[in-house]
Amino acid sequence: MSANLKAYNIFDLRELALKRVPRGVFEFMDRGTEDEVSLRNNRAVFDRMRFRTRTFVDVSKRNQDTTIFGVRHKMPLVIAPTGTAGLLWYEGELALARAARAAGIPFTLATGSMTAMERVADEAGGELWFQLYLWPDRSFSHELVERAKAAGYKALFVTVDGVSAGNREYNIRNGFTIPFTFSTRNVVDMVTHPRWLLGVMLRYLVTTGMPMYANYPAAAKAKLTAGPMGRSSLRTDAINWGDLDALRKIWPHKLIVKGILDPQDAATAVDHGAEGICVSNHGGRNLDGVVSPIEVLPEIVDAVGKRATVFADSGFRRGTDVVKALALGAHAVMIGRSTLYGVAAGGEAGAARALEIYREEISRVLALLGCCGIADLGPQYLQFADPHLRPATLPRPGPRPVAGTKAVA
DSSP: OGGGOOOSSHHHHHHHHHHHSOHHHHHHHHOOSTTOHHHHHHHHGGGGEEEOOOOSOOOTTOOOOEEETTEEESSSEEEOOOTTHHHHSTTHHHHHHHHHHHHTOOEEEOTTOSSOHHHHHHHTOSSEEEEEOOOSSHHHHHHHHHHHHHHTOOEEEEEOSOSSOOOOHHHHHHTOEESOOOOHHHHHHHHTOHHHIIIIIHHHHHHTOSOOOTTSOHHHHHTOOOEETTTSSOOOSOOOHHHHHHHHHHOOSEEEEEEEOOHHHHHHHHHTTOSEEEEOOGGGTSSTTOOOHHHHHHHHHHHHTTTSEEEEOSSOOSHHHHHHHHHTTOSEEEEOHHHHHHHHHHHHHHHHHHHHHHHHHHHHHHHHHTOSSGGGOOGGGEEESSGGGSOSSOOOOOOOOOTTOOOOO
16 A cells, blocks of 8 residues: 555545644645535535446456547546645645656646646656636736646646635635745644644745745736635636637647536537536535536536547545546546545655555446446446436447357457
8 A cells, every 4th residue: 555554545545634734724625615515515416326237247357548638548537736735745746746647647737836837747747737727917827828838738728617716714714825924823733733844834945935836927926915825826707718719829739628517618618629628616616506517517528528528527536436427428537635635645655545546446336337448338327316417318228248258348
C-alpha cells in the first residue's frame, strides 16, 4: 500500500487529511457553499441508481483502458483542476501530476495553482491539460493560453460556472485568504498542525515566500488584494460565446468547456468549436441547490455525445460512482477532492493511493457486472429508482455470451 497509508477507501484518506492539515485549508478543499444542499445531493444521487448484473461472462482479461481524444489511457479518470493542492502539500501540484503520470491518466493544472505550469511540465511531465478562467482583462487569460501552448499542454479546459464566487462563509470565519495573511484564528490553526506548518508553510517561507497564484501574470498579481480563498481570484461576469470563439482561434489543441449543466448550452459550445464538455456543478461549491451532473448527464450525452467527448465530475468517491457515470454515457470522470485528500495525507504517495483505490474498485465493479472493459458499459446495467434519471432511450441488454466462450475485451 502506498507510503504505508492505512487507507482502504477515499473516505479513509479524507480522515487522514483532516488530521494533518489546518481546519481552514481542509474546509476550503472539502466543503461546498451556503447550506451545502448541492454538496449532499452530489453524493445522494448515486444511491438512487442500482446495478443490474450479467453472469456467465469470462471477465478474467478485463481492463480499464480508455481512449480520450485519440490517446489511450490506463483508466477512465482524469485528475481535475484544483487550486489548493499546493496548500495541502509542498508543491502539491507536482505530486498530483507525477501520480497521474504513473497511473497513466491525464492531469489538469488549475489557473489558481501554486506551482507554475512550466515547472509542472518540466519536472512531472505526462499527459498535461490546463484549466482557464476568463478574467475581466482577456489579455491576461489569453497570455496563460499562450504559455500553456508553449509548455506543451494538450487540452484546455475553460471553466464557465464561476462568473461569481460561491458564498463559502467558512473561509471568512477561518480567516484564510489568498494572498495569505495571518490572523489569530489561522495562526492557532497552523500551530496545532505542526507537520503541516513545518512541511508546507515554512518550506514556502524559506524558499519562494508566501504561497501565491504562480500562474498569474505579473500584471494580474498586481491587481490582487487579500481576500477569502475562492473570492480573491480575478473573475468576470461578462462572458459570452464570443469568448469561446476567441479561444478557439488561439488554441490549436483540444478545447473543453467545463461547468455545463444544460443540453442546449452543451450543443452550442460544440457549435462554437469545443471538442469536449465537462458536466459539472463545481463540486457543489458555487450555486447551492443546483442539479447534480448525474441528473442531467443523460440529456447532455444525448445532445452532444456523438459530436464531443463528455466528462463528468462532482461528488465521485467510489469506483461504483465512476462506473455509473460511464454507463450513462460519460467518456471519462474527473476526480478532484479524492486525490486532494491523498495529497494532503501523503503527497505523491497519497495521490497514488487514491488512484490505486479507484483502480481496484472499478476493476471489481466491472467483474461483478459481467463487463470486460469500459466499452461494454451502458445504461442497461443500471436500474433507476428515480424516473427522471432514466435515459430517454434505454438500450436493450445485449446477447448473453454462450457458456464456455470468452468475451472479447
